[in-house]
Amino acid sequence: MWTVASYVVGQKLKRRKHFPVVLMLEPLMRCNLACAGCGKIQYPGHILKKELTPEQCFQAVDECGAPMVSIPGGEPLMHPRIVEIVEGLLARKKYIYLCTNGLLLKEKLHLFKPSKYFSFVVHMDGLKEHHDFAVCREGTYDKAMEAIELALAKGFRVTTNTTLFEGADPQSVREFFDTMMDVGVEGMMLSPGYTYDKAPDQEHFLSKKKTRNLFRQILSNRHEKWKFNMSPLFLEYLMGRREYKCTPWGMPTYNIFGWQKPCYLMQDGYADTFEELINDTKWERYGTESGNPKCANCMVHSGYEASAVNHTFGSLAGLFATAKATLFGRYKDPDVDIDSKPKPKRPSATLVQIGNTES
Numbered sequence: 616m617w618t619v620a621s622y623v624v625g626q627k628l629k630r631r632k633h634f635p636v637v638l639m640l641e642p643l644m645r646c647n648l649a650c651a652g653c654g655k656i657q658y659p660g661h662i663l664k665k666e667l668t669p670e671q672c673f674q675a676v677d678e679c680g681a682p683m684v685s686i687p688g689g690e691p692l693m694h695p696r697i698v699e700i701v702e703g704l705l706a707r708k709k710y711i712y713l714c715t716n717g718l719l720l721k722e723k724l725h726l727f728k729p730s731k732y733f734s735f736v737v738h739m740d741g742l743k744e745h746h747d748f749a750v751c752r753e754g755t756y757d758k759a760m761e762a763i764e765l766a767l768a769k770g771f772r773v774t775t776n777t778t779l780f781e782g783a784d785p786q787s788v789r790e791f792f793d794t795m796m797d798v799g800v801e802g803m804m805l806s807p808g809y810t811y812d813k814a815p816d817q818e819h820f821l822s823k824k825k826t827r828n829l830f831r832q833i834l835s836n837r838h839e840k841w842k843f844n845m846s847p848l849f850l851e852y853l854m855g856r857r858e859y860k861c862t863p864w865g866m867p868t869y870n871i872f873g874w875q876k877p878c879y880l881m882q883d884g885y886a887d888t889f890e891e892l893i894n895d896t897k898w899e900r901y902g903t904e905s906g907n908p909k910c911a912n913c914m915v916h917s918g919y920e921a922s923a924v925n926h927t928f929g930s931l932a933g934l935f936a937t938a939k940a941t942l943f944g945r946y947k948d949p950d951v952d953i954d955s956k957p958k959p960k961r962p963s964a965t966l967v968q969i970g971n972t973e974s
Contacts, residue, residue: 618710622682623928633864633893635681636921639879641870642667642700646690648716650750655689663689665871669699675869676704678889683710685736685866692719698726705732712736714776716750717759724766734772736804737763741777741791745784763798773800774844780808781821785832792841802844805830806916807853823903823912827855835948845916847940848923848933853914854946861902861910865921867892877901879917881909 619636626634643666644655667675676684684704691697692715704711714736727733737759740749746756766773775795779788795803807826821829830853843850851857868875873885874892878901886892902918903910926933 618682619924620928623925627929633898635679635865635867636924637683637685637866638676638679638681639866639868639917640667640672640675640684640686641688641868642672642686642691642694642697644689644871645693646688646716647693647718648690648750648752648755662871666694667700667869667871669696669703672700673703673707675874675889676707676709679867679869681709681867683712685712685714687714690716690719692723697723701727701733705730708732710734712774714738716755717762718755720762721758721765724762724769724771727771729770729772731772734774734801735766736774736776737800739775739777739791739795740779741783741787742794745787745791760798763800767799774802774804775800776804776806778806778808779821779829779833781825783829785829788833789838793838796838796840796842802842804843804845804916805850805853807914821912823914826853826912826914830854831948832951835946835951837945839945846920846923846927846937847944848926848937849916849920850944851940852919852923856946859919859922859926860904861913861918862921862925863898863901863918864893864896865925866917880913880915 623634623636643663644658645663646655686697686700688694691713694700697713701711701713709732711733713734715738717737717739720735720737739756739759740746743756746759747753763773763775777788777791792803807821807830830850834850834854848857852859863878866879867889868879869889873887874889875881875885876883876892876896877898881901886895899905900907901910903913927937928934
């Protein structure tokens with residue numbers, strides 16, 4: 616928090632409007648899962664075979680300058696030089712979030728060393744039935760849980776990342792939160808799904824209204840033991856308690872094609888350099904307030920958590936709002952009482968989205 620705060624304040628003192636907070640570094644697109652809500656692995660085979668070199672990764676990180684680097688994919692642990700990439704970024708004192716579905720984590724764990732700058736982010740989309748249904752393969756939940764427990768036992772920082780789509784059951788999600796806290800993960804990240812054009816399933820993406828209703832059901836009357844590894848103001852935004860404009864440059868993406876315009880989730884071309892991305896992208900064309908139909912229902916972290924972070928460290932009012940949300944964030948709501956509902960008998964249509972803090 617201190618690193619991000621000092622960085623954001625420094626950028627504002629320099630009067631920079633367009634500055635990144637997190638670099639989304641995609642070293643490859645291929646994956647060992649084929650999830651219905653993901654558009655990454657729908658690329659042709661010759662694209663899936665490509666990968667960034669460590670040198671390309673280091674150049675992108677140095678060029679961008681963001682204090683945090685998220686390594687999504689695809690599945691980053693499939694990259695033959697992923698350890699070299701991580702070690703090079705740690706040497707630069709960057710906070711690294713390596714996103715993984717957990718299937719390769721157990722066998723690769725011995726290659727990494729625990730560090731306060733390094734976290735595994737295991738993408739978990741709910742309890743066993745829901746998670747396996749989401750990723751379209753049975754047994755993935757058990758393998759991921761085994762890997763999480765082993766990583767924690769070895770002293771690694773571990774968080775989870777959950778993407779929710781239409782059909783997600785609030786009660787089941789809350790029970791999932793309890794389970795993750797009991798296991799001992801450091802914190803949880805959440806985001807509503809975004810409509811990847813290449814995703815096989817296009818029927819279960821949430822509208823903005825449905826997103827707010829779902830997250831209000833999930834996050835109201837929350838349990839004290841829940842810990843979230845994200846901005847509390849972004850969680851309030853998801854619940855409909857505040858409004859933000861999109862900050863698409865807050866979490867820029869670099870991958871095998873270059874710097875992706877305008878953000879991690881949309882492809883409107885690529886820039887050769889970070890400077891070109893910032894200076895030549897028509898940022899006013901993006902965000903729900905722009906009128907762009909592709910952005911109409913987007914509320915994902917890559918655009919709006921950056922706005923919340925900027926609010927927190929950009930004014931005393933934002934800092935006070937964040938402190939209030941942190942200290943008094945249970946959000947008692949008499950109209951939301953779902954803990955008494957029976958558990959669903961069948962898995963709901965929760966889909967997974969690979970990439971961010973999303974793998």
